Amino acid sequence: MRRFVGQVAFVSGAAHGIGRAAAERLAAEGAMVAVADIDTEAAADVARGLGAAAFRCDVTDRASVDSAVAEAVDRFGRLDVLVNAAGNNLGGNAGAELSDEQWGRQYDFTFTGAVRCIRAALPHLVAAPDGAVVLIGSISGMVALGTDPYAAAKAGLSNLVRNLGATHGPQGVRFNVVAPGTVATRAFAGKEQLLEDLKAIYPLGRVGRPEDVAAAVAFLASSDASWITGVTLPVEGGLTTGPGHLLR
Numbered sequence: 001m002r003r004f005v006g007q008v009a010f011v012s013g014a015a016h017g018i019g020r021a022a023a024e025r026l027a028a029e030g031a032m033v034a035v036a037d038i039d040t041e042a043a044a045d046v047a048r049g050l051g052a053a054a055f056r057c058d059v060t061d062r063a064s065v066d067s068a069v070a071e072a073v074d075r076f077g078r079l080d081v082l083v084n085a086a087g088n089n090l091g092g093n094a095g096a097e098l099s100d101e102q103w104g105r106q107y108d109f110t111f112t113g114a115v116r117c118i119r120a121a122l123p124h125l126v127a128a129p130d131g132a133v134v135l136i137g138s139i140s141g142m143v144a145l146g147t148d149p150y151a152a153a154k155a156g157l158s159n160l161v162r163n164l165g166a167t168h169g170p171q172g173v174r175f176n177v178v179a180p181g182t183v184a185t186r187a188f189a190g191k192e193q194l195l196e197d198l199k200a201i202y203p204l205g206r207v208g209r210p211e212d213v214a215a216a217v218a219f220l221a222s223s224d225a226s227w228i229t230g231v232t233l234p235v236e237g238g239l240t241t242g243p244g245h246l247l248r
């Protein structure tokens with residue numbers, strides 16, 4: 001499939017893991033990709049491999065996001081797709097024990113980070129024939145599986161895309177979330193046994209690969225999803241079906 005020929009995609013967090021796989025998938029389908037990341041060295045490597053361009057982008061810093069998007073649009077002349085994959089679980093559980101700063105840091109990174117990317121990209125997406133935003137949420141935002149601040153911030157993305165989908169639908173811009181289950185990325189480095197153990201909670205019998213998520217990102221970003229906005233698509237090996245597979 002070559003669904004993005006002539007289009008430009010800005011992917012935050014594209015130097016590693018899920019963001020990288022999304023950048024690779026979009027590029028394989030013909031997009032010119034802006035590989036945006038705080039890890040500039042790894043981003044440059046990814047961009048080189050894709051014949052794309054790398055941009056320094058820290059989603060926790062408005063000026064950094066604004067200039068990365070502006071530089072990408074200067075370079076490529078347009079913007080059709082925004083994927084926000086930058087993020088990590090900063091940890092911390094037992095809600096009552098966490099400081100305001102710990103809550104704020106996760107929210108700023110995960111939720112406001114997505115908002116910063118959308119705010120910078122929106123005028124360009126409105127100008128595009130079919131603008132699309134895909135945010136990487138998490139299954140942690142849908143079921144009780146994950147640390148409290150991370151889960152809450154990811155859940156917020158689902159309502160954000162509903163609101164923005166309604167507001168900007170008439171302008172031709174779609175907003176959706178892909179909510180992955182456990183995906184083997186460097187976020188699990190040194191936790192191979194945990195990944196092995198987690199297989200059991202997935203009806204499809206394995207944890208995810210970055211490419212599983214990238215395929216869903218590409219679908220929602222593409223014209224194949226041209227009548228889909230405001231949704232959260234779980235990509236999670238059946239986890240949200242519940243524990244039924246353990247009982248059969």
Ligand SMILES: NC(=O)c1ccc[n+]([C@@H]2O[C@H](COP(=O)([O-])OP(=O)(O)OC[C@H]3O[C@@H](n4cnc5c(N)ncnc54)[C@H](O)[C@@H]3O)[C@@H](O)[C@H]2O)c1
Pocket residue numbers: 012013014015016017018019036037038039057058059060084085086087088089136137138139179180181182183184185186187
């Ligand atoms: N791996 C999983 O199991 C899993 C599950 C659900 C959701 N997610 C989400 O998927 C996304 C990608 O996670 P991953 O597992 O691929 O992690 P990863 O660590 O492999 O990739 C994260 C990327 O974000 C970049 N990044 C970190 N801070 C940044 C910042 N401030 N500004 C810009 N870029 C920054 C990193 O350099 C890296 O390239 C995250 O939003 C994560 O919450 C991951």
